[in-house]
Structure formats: structure tokens, C-alpha cells
Amino acid sequence: MTYDAGNVFARILRGEIPCGKVHETAMSLAFHDINPQAPTHVLVIPKGAYVSWADFSAKASEAEIVDFVRAVGEVARMVGAEAPGYRLLANHGPDSHQEVPHLHVHVFAGRPLGPMLKRPG
Numbered sequence: 001m002t003y004d005a006g007n008v009f010a011r012i013l014r015g016e017i018p019c020g021k022v023h024e025t026a027m028s029l030a031f032h033d034i035n036p037q038a039p040t041h042v043l044v045i046p047k048g049a050y051v052s053w054a055d056f057s058a059k060a061s062e063a064e065i066v067d068f069v070r071a072v073g074e075v076a077r078m079v080g081a082e083a084p085g086y087r088l089l090a091n092h093g094p095d096s097h098q099e100v101p102h103l104h105v106h107v108f109a110g111r112p113l114g115p116m117l118k119r120p121g
């Protein structure tokens with residue numbers, strides 16, 4: 001899948017639209033989800049142009065991967081979610097219902113999060 005530089009997270013990275021910044025590193029940015037689905041719902045994105053986990057895991061440099069994985073862990077610590085617990089989620093492609101075509105990891109926390117996936121039917 002070709003990267004669409006007009007996607008909303010690319011626009012956030014360019015400073016064209018605002019975000020509620022939580023954390024920033026050399027290669028990653030974390031901000032509050034605009035439509036939170038838990039008391040804490042933060043999105044962590046790499047600054048590089050990667051569509052999804054598939055793209056990032058295949059093409060990102062080791063420095064980008066280390067920075068991003070550490071940023072996700074640091075965000076969970078910063079929001080106080082390490083002791084009570086949190087959930088990470090990254091959607092890839094149509095079956096996952098990925099809406100924004102720039103890799104993002106959702107960090108959910110702040111309440112018991114229930115079953116991992118909605119059961120069919």
C-alpha cells in the first residue's frame with residue numbers, strides 16, 4: 001500500500017492540525033485520541049511515513065524500531081498505566097478496520113478493559 005501523505009497523522013506531524021501531545025522522541029510522537037474509547041487512550045506513531053505494522057516492521061531502521069517500541073512503553077509509564085495495566089492495539093488493513101493509514105499503536109488504560117475482542121454474533 002502506498003503511503004498517503006495527506007492522512008490525518010501526517011498532517012499532525014507537519015503541524016497542520018493540533019494534537020494533545022503526551023510524549024515526543026526523535027522518531028516518535030504520542031498524543032491523545034480525539035475520540036477516546038477508554039479513560040486513557042493515547043496513540044503512538046512513528047514520525048516516518050509507514051502505513052502500518054507490516055510496512056514499519058519490513059522497512060523501518062533498527063533505530064526507528066527501538067525508538068518506537070521504547071516510546072510505547074514510556075507512554076504507558078507516563079500515564080500511570082503500568083501497575084494497573086493497559087492494552088496495546090495496532091490495526092492493519094481492512095479486516096482490522098484500520099481508519100488512518102499511518103502506523104499507530106493505541107494505548108488503552110484507566111479502567112478494567114474487558115474481553116480482548118468483541119465476540120461475533
Ligand code: 5GP
Nearest residue numbers: 008019031032033034035091097098099100
Ligand atoms: P484506527 O481505526 O485507524 O486504528 O484508529 C484511528 C484512530 O485515530 C481512531 O481512534 C480515531 O479516533 C483517531 N483519530 C482520527 N482522527 C484524529 C485526529 O484528527 N486527531 C486525533 N488525536 N485522533 C484522531
